[in-house]
Every structure is written in C-alpha cells, then in structure tokens.
Amino acid sequence: MHNKKIEILGHAISNGRGVQLNLDIAKLHTRTKIQVPIIVERAKKEGPTLLITAGIHGNEMNGIEIVRQLISKKYNKPECGMVICIPVVNVFGFLNQSRKFPDGRDLNRVFPGSSRGSLASRFAYHIMKEIVPLVDYCIDFHTGGDSRFNAPQIRINEDEESLRLAKVFNPQFVIQSGHRDRSFRQALHKLGKKALLFEGGKSLYLDEKVTEIGVLGALRVMQHLGIRDFNKELKSISERPRKPIIVKQSSWVRAKYSGMFHPFVELGAKVKKGDVLGSISDPFGYFERTIKSLYSGHIICINQSPIVNQGDAIFHITRNEDPI
Structure with missing residues (x-):
C-alpha cells in the first residue's frame, strides 16, 4: 500500500505506529459482544501489507x-509496510473449543459474507469490507480437522507468484488445490490478493515442530x-534441511471396516501402491484387517x-507430485 493515510475500523494508523483494535x-x-482483537503494526517506510490470520475454525x-x-517475539513489527495480525478470528469458537461460529455455521464457508x-x-462481510481492501498478501494458518493430523x-492457487511465495515459506509439501466454495482463500483470490493457506497438526492440539515450521515460514x-x-x-x-514437494493431486484411503485403528506408517512417509499402512480390528480379538495403500506417494495426513x-x-496420500 502506498497511501500514507490508512484507516482501519475508524482509526487512523500513522507511519511508525502500532495499535490493537477490536x-x-x-x-x-x-447481549454479550463478540470482540475480535486485531493487532496492527505499521512501519515508517512504505511497503506491502501482510495479513496474518488464524483461528477461523475456533478449535x-x-x-x-x-x-x-x-x-510475542515482536516479529510482527515491520521495517517497511504494515503487518496486520488476527490471532483468533473465531473468538467464540476458540472459547468453546468448537470449529463453528455460534450460529452453527462454518465461518470458512460463508465468505465474502453479507451485511444482512x-x-x-x-x-465475514465486515472482515472483507474493513480489513481485506488494505491487504496485499495473506498467510492463513489452519490445522487438520478433528483427529486428522x-x-x-x-x-495455493496455480499461479507463479503463489508458487514462488510457497517455495520461500519452505514447508514439507506445497499443494496446488482448488478453492473451497465461499472460503476465505477463494474470496481473497477473487480480489487479486495472494494467499498462502498453511495446514499443520490437528484440532485441539499444539505441536512444537508444526509451530516452528509455521513461524519460520512466516519470517521467510x-x-x-x-x-x-x-x-x-x-x-x-x-x-x-527439507526438499519441499509440489503436489497437484491427492486422494484419501478410507476405512473398509469399523473398529480400532492402528496406523503403521509415519506422517510424511513415502509409500508404494500395495504397501500395508495399518490395520483395523475389533475390540474383542476376533478379527484384524490390514489397510493397503491404493496409491504411490507421500502420506500428508x-x-x-x-x-x-x-x-x-x-x-491422505499424494498422487501427482514433483520435487521443487
């Protein structure tokens, strides 16, 4: 952004100033208010505006x-441009350790929203109206749903700049995937904003390795x-050192039986079609059935x-991949 006069939620943000808004x-x-803290840091020098979000799903x-x-480490204080952080977009879901918004809807399926x-x-409408127009780039942090790690x-989208930014982030995998209908990423894309959607770990769980990769990627x-x-x-x-892999297609292996699940492979492992990935058994010791891979690729979930x-x-296994 090159406009020296920047206003967010009715507050003027001058050069070199940091502020927390709600x-x-x-x-x-x-009648209890839902207030979402927004931490804004603007440098004295002009430059791009980066939006960093998390907690669209509250769990x-x-x-x-x-x-x-x-x-907390003050990495969000820029030397050029502006960094806007929304650590918990869905505050209500966070308080209740729930994925959804208080009206039972998935916030990431209602963008760009409606004032009525x-x-x-x-x-979602107010985020798109008040915050997104100021943004050039976005990193949106997520985890796997439920028990999916x-x-x-x-x-990312299939464009050169998004791929270049993904390479800079340097995760284990870069997945070129279509948008979920009415997702935040789709809404950003339609406005020409470049977005990286990070996935790592699972709901209601903190993992040190995932956290470190996410923090270092944001710094890069x-x-x-x-x-x-x-x-x-x-x-x-x-x-x-990692050699990220670009993934253009992936598929799920689904359980053929109900029962107790025993995975035998580790996350990120490379497997071949026909490899035994785990087993499903009943709790009484009468049967146990192996699960074989239907594809060759890497385990990404x-x-x-x-x-x-x-x-x-x-x-979840990659099917069409190339080394970066």
Whole structure:
C-alpha cells in the first residue's frame, strides 16, 4: 500500500505506529459482544501489507499458537509496510473449543459474507469490507480437522507468484488445490490478493515442530516481501534441511471396516501402491484387517482417532507430485 493515510475500523494508523483494535460487529443473544482483537503494526517506510490470520475454525489451536509467537517475539513489527495480525478470528469458537461460529455455521464457508445474512456471514462481510481492501498478501494458518493430523503444508492457487511465495515459506509439501466454495482463500483470490493457506497438526492440539515450521515460514515470507530482515533470527535456529514437494493431486484411503485403528506408517512417509499402512480390528480379538495403500506417494495426513467407522478418511496420500 502506498497511501500514507490508512484507516482501519475508524482509526487512523500513522507511519511508525502500532495499535490493537477490536472488530466489534456482533452480539450474542445475551447481549454479550463478540470482540475480535486485531493487532496492527505499521512501519515508517512504505511497503506491502501482510495479513496474518488464524483461528477461523475456533478449535484449530496450532495456528493460533503460531501467530501468538509472531506477536510475542515482536516479529510482527515491520521495517517497511504494515503487518496486520488476527490471532483468533473465531473468538467464540476458540472459547468453546468448537470449529463453528455460534450460529452453527462454518465461518470458512460463508465468505465474502453479507451485511444482512447469518451471524457468521455478517462477520465475514465486515472482515472483507474493513480489513481485506488494505491487504496485499495473506498467510492463513489452519490445522487438520478433528483427529486428522496434517503434515506441514501450504495450499495455493496455480499461479507463479503463489508458487514462488510457497517455495520461500519452505514447508514439507506445497499443494496446488482448488478453492473451497465461499472460503476465505477463494474470496481473497477473487480480489487479486495472494494467499498462502498453511495446514499443520490437528484440532485441539499444539505441536512444537508444526509451530516452528509455521513461524519460520512466516519470517521467510516477510523477508522475501521486504517487510523486515530476519537473517539473524533464521540463522540462529537450526532447522533440518527439507526438499519441499509440489503436489497437484491427492486422494484419501478410507476405512473398509469399523473398529480400532492402528496406523503403521509415519506422517510424511513415502509409500508404494500395495504397501500395508495399518490395520483395523475389533475390540474383542476376533478379527484384524490390514489397510493397503491404493496409491504411490507421500502420506500428508493421518487420522489419529483410535476408533474409526466404515468410510472414514484415514490416510491422505499424494498422487501427482514433483520435487521443487
């Protein structure tokens, strides 16, 4: 953004200033306000504006932890441009450890929202109206749903700049995937904003490795965009070298039986079609059935629930991939 006069939620943000604002547009039936803290840091020098979000699904704690660390370590203070952090977009879901908004809707399925729609839709509308027009880039942090543990991965559109940013982030996997209908990423794409959607870990769980990959990736992207020099911070952290893999297609292996689930492979493992991935057994010791891979590729998600039902997604495997 190059306009020296920037206003967010009715507050003027001058050069070199940091401020915490509250997005306050909804009330519960008890008249209790839903206030979403928004942390804004603007540098003295002009530059791009980066939006960093987490907690669109209120039970996806690991993304919230990544943004929390970026703020607590003051990594969100730019040398050029502006960084806007919304650590917990769905505050109500976070308080209740629930994926959904208080009206029962999935906030990530109602964008761009409506000023006259449901509670979640109205909330999405105000994010798109008040915050998104100021943004050039976005990193949106998520985790796997329920007991599904995702390997650290970036999901992007199929364009060169998004792929370049994903390479800079340096996750284990870069997945070129279509948009979910009415998702935040789709709404950003329609407005020409470049978005990286990070997936890592599972709901209601904090994982140190996933957190570190998320934090370091955000620092690399900010440095690449010229927002701030993080060479010192990146050099001080020893990270195992990775060769990210670009994924153009992936499929789930689903449970053929209901029972107790025993995975035999690790997340990120490379498997071949026909390899034994795990087993499903009954709790009484009468039967145990092996689960074989239907594809050759890498395991990018494992269902960590000890009990599964017939038809449940249990292993997510890449099918069309190339090394970056």
